[in-house]
Amino acid sequence: MQAALIDRYGSNDLVKVVDIAVPVMGPMDLLIQVHAAGVNPVDVRTRDGKLKTLLKYRFPLVLGNDLSGVVSDVGAQVRRFKKGDAVYARLDKDRIGTFAGFAVVREGAAALKPTNVTFEEAASLPLVALTAWQALVEIGKLGANQRVLIHAGSGGVGSVAIQLARHLGATVFTTVGQRNVELVKRLGADVPIDYRGARFEDVAKDCDVVLDSAGGDTLVRCFECVKPGGVVVSIGSTPSAAFARSWGLNPFIVLAISVMSRKATAAARGHNARYEYFFVRADGEQLREITRLVESGVIKPLVDKVFPLERVRDALAYSESGRATGKVVIKMA
Numbered sequence: 001m002q003a004a005l006i007d008r009y010g011s012n013d014l015v016k017v018v019d020i021a022v023p024v025m026g027p028m029d030l031l032i033q034v035h036a037a038g039v040n041p042v043d044v045r046t047r048d049g050k051l052k053t054l055l056k057y058r059f060p061l062v063l064g065n066d067l068s069g070v071v072s073d074v075g076a077q078v079r080r081f082k083k084g085d086a087v088y089a090r091l092d093k094d095r096i097g098t099f100a101g102f103a104v105v106r107e108g109a110a111a112l113k114p115t116n117v118t119f120e121e122a123a124s125l126p127l128v129a130l131t132a133w134q135a136l137v138e139i140g141k142l143g144a145n146q147r148v149l150i151h152a153g154s155g156g157v158g159s160v161a162i163q164l165a166r167h168l169g170a171t172v173f174t175t176v177g178q179r180n181v182e183l184v185k186r187l188g189a190d191v192p193i194d195y196r197g198a199r200f201e202d203v204a205k206d207c208d209v210v211l212d213s214a215g216g217d218t219l220v221r222c223f224e225c226v227k228p229g230g231v232v233v234s235i236g237s238t239p240s241a242a243f244a245r246s247w248g249l250n251p252f253i254v255l256a257i258s259v260m261s262r263k264a265t266a267a268a269r270g271h272n273a274r275y276e277y278f279f280v281r282a283d284g285e286q287l288r289e290i291t292r293l294v295e296s297g298v299i300k301p302l303v304d305k306v307f308p309l310e311r312v313r314d315a316l317a318y319s320e321s322g323r324a325t326g327k328v329v330i331k332m333a
Helices: 041-048 119-123 126-139 156-168 178-187 216-222 241-246 251-260 262-270 284-295 309-321
Strands: 002-006 016-019 029-039 066-074 086-090 102-106 110-112 147-150 171-176 191-194 207-212 226-234 274-277 303-308 327-331
Touching: 002 309, 016 309, 029 086, 029 119, 029 126, 029 309, 041 309, 066 102, 066 119, 066 126, 086 119, 086 126, 086 284, 110 284, 119 303, 119 327, 126 156, 126 207, 126 226, 126 284, 147 156, 156 171, 156 178, 156 207, 171 178, 178 191, 207 216, 216 226, 216 262, 226 262, 241 251, 251 262, 262 274, 303 309, 309 327
Parallel strands: 147 171, 147 207, 171 191, 207 226, 226 274, 303 327
Antiparallel strands: 002 016, 029 066, 029 102, 029 327, 066 086, 086 110
């Protein structure tokens, strides 16, 4: 099969498309013929080696974290799926590899593909929709009559998070470029904030939840928006010390991370708020909930560009550029 992989960490030039063997599945796995795969910031960070402290991959490493496709074979202990099922999934963090003709997916990570979207649209959803769900529902406990600030509302995570937050009954603030203000309004944002023309902390006040995807100074400023007892959830910053400890990292690494995240930790303490960093996990049960929301029209996928596998470098570069509105997708032949 054809697959896009790297032999070592580094620049986009190291990504190559080659023929490799079809992966071997275990008794509780599905072998998926991949129709399409989402391109996510985590793919770029993986390629660059920025996650090597957290994730110990072996080379050659096939890139790609989520997919849509058709079940080609099932393990002996699989009960929920059968050959021919159309599915989508975010793969477990330690066994990625969706930029390929076939991929192995744990049964518990997959869900039936929403019937009302294409394979390309379905592939755009698993990682970002699970991120939005775990940040807003699981961690943030977001509900009706609450307030949420979602950064980068026209991006992959942001565009889904706005729709989910609106469905939950929250008032939605979001940062966005001027050209996408009307788009985020259509998605359900109540108060778009042009990040070039206004400071978001001057507009979004007393929020119950803030979803940060930028990290750095933006993360620290987020605490000016959250009310006492609220939570800032980050997917784009240096991990917190608590997160590092929960992953069982070396104590010296935990210490280094605690130093690097000290500004955010201090800001949380100063505003009597929580700071939660998380790395989205595969979860087929949550993905089934998301399927219902997609099929009922609550969540609509937003796809910017679709690239063939042989143009995987262009797909990664376009995603990395920050110009994409919604998601970038790779379509298999």
